[in-house]
Amino acid sequence: MTTHVIGAGLAGLAAALAVRGPVVVHEAAVVAGGRARALPDGTDNGTHALLGANRVALDFLRDVGALEHWVEPEPEGLPVLDLADGRARRMALSPLGWLRAAKRPDGLTARALAALMRLAGPGDRAVGPALAEHPAFLRGFVEPLVIAALNTPVAEASSRRLAAVLRRVGTPGAARLLVARRGLGPDLVEPALAALRSRGGTVRHNARLRALRIEHHRLTALDFGDELVVLGEGDRVILALPPWEAARLVPGLRVPAEHAPILNLHFTHAAPGPVRFLGVLGGLCQWVLVRPGAIAVTVSAADAEAQEATADLAPRAWSEIRALARAFALPGEWPEAPPPCRAIKERRATPRHRPGDPPPPPILALPNLALAGDWMEPVLPATIDAAIRAGRRAARALG
């Protein structure tokens, strides 16, 4: 009884690690990791952060022996530079941290907080208009959080998904922000692959599933173009694919149709000192990850920015990074001229999370076919945590 997992993103790897018995992962690309992968030169496709609230993702890291590689760069609160007035401060992400006035976001009043709490009530509406009466709080806290967590512009983002995030960051330790110390390759994907191999699983690369053969309401074969894998009586399949691929393969499947891009700018720059993670308000950069040999800028919900040329983006981002370096006394040299920069534009980074999105389809598409992927999460936004939850759920659903 073999389980075939299609897709070696995090949903697929989590599913493969959760099933009992022989497992084969079929992956279209030459590398595993999907939307959270290392590029051939070792650079991450984009900065990935986890929160203490992402319990399932942290459990996965622990399971594959990689948890110790994820570090908390800013335990004292997130350093944020507001380019509008040049103020540099540390801000707590969790309401528990707001007990200290210095770490409160701008515009945090009792009325603004009450308006935010109301979003956690029944119904689903766009976050931006619901908080329009609290522009300082919206700009200084809610918008950066929504863009980072939901990858959706605040004007159209779902209050229901935001409320699910807020409920989870309110407990002690849940707002701790973690990043991979070296990168997604050595600190996430490679340990997961090693764990899978050690448990007898295999991964086939360059194996793009072209079509499913379905007979009498059962999946009977997997068509990889150059090879047909005929399924035995007890064989099962987990499709751990992005929504557009799942919809291509499974007739009539309803999936999220609209996605939002994430732009990452990778500067080659030797910055001494520990890993840092800093925020910018009112600029091009949203978050800046400083690792010893490289600096990565994240721009989520980057509808406009993803259309711009790297030659235009790099000098703007670099001048903001220099301002951050001055404001927070980052060690090292920060010359005026931007160092070499490479832009990675993930055009379909995640689904757009809007109010009233239809719920995901049932996990079992057929008795021997389960669906996984970050988009299968009914409550939380599409993230690593959601992908791993979905992968594990699909494995459980097949028994």
Ligand SMILES: Cc1cc2nc3c(=O)[nH]c(=O)nc-3n(C[C@H](O)[C@H](O)[C@H](O)COP(=O)(O)OP(=O)(O)OC[C@H]3O[C@@H](n4cnc5c(N)ncnc54)[C@H](O)[C@@H]3O)c2cc1C
């Ligand atoms: C730039 C960027 C930054 C992000 N930042 C964060 C963050 O900070 N924190 C966070 O938690 N999440 C973040 N995310 C989201 C996170 O990366 C995704 O939610 C998660 O990786 C999705 O995993 P998945 O397994 O569901 O899908 P995918 O990663 O898309 O995996 C699907 C896999 O299936 C393969 N495949 C596709 N078609 C076929 C086929 N026909 N046959 C075989 N294989 C196929 C693909 O090659 C891929 O490997 C970010 C995403 C991006 C792009």
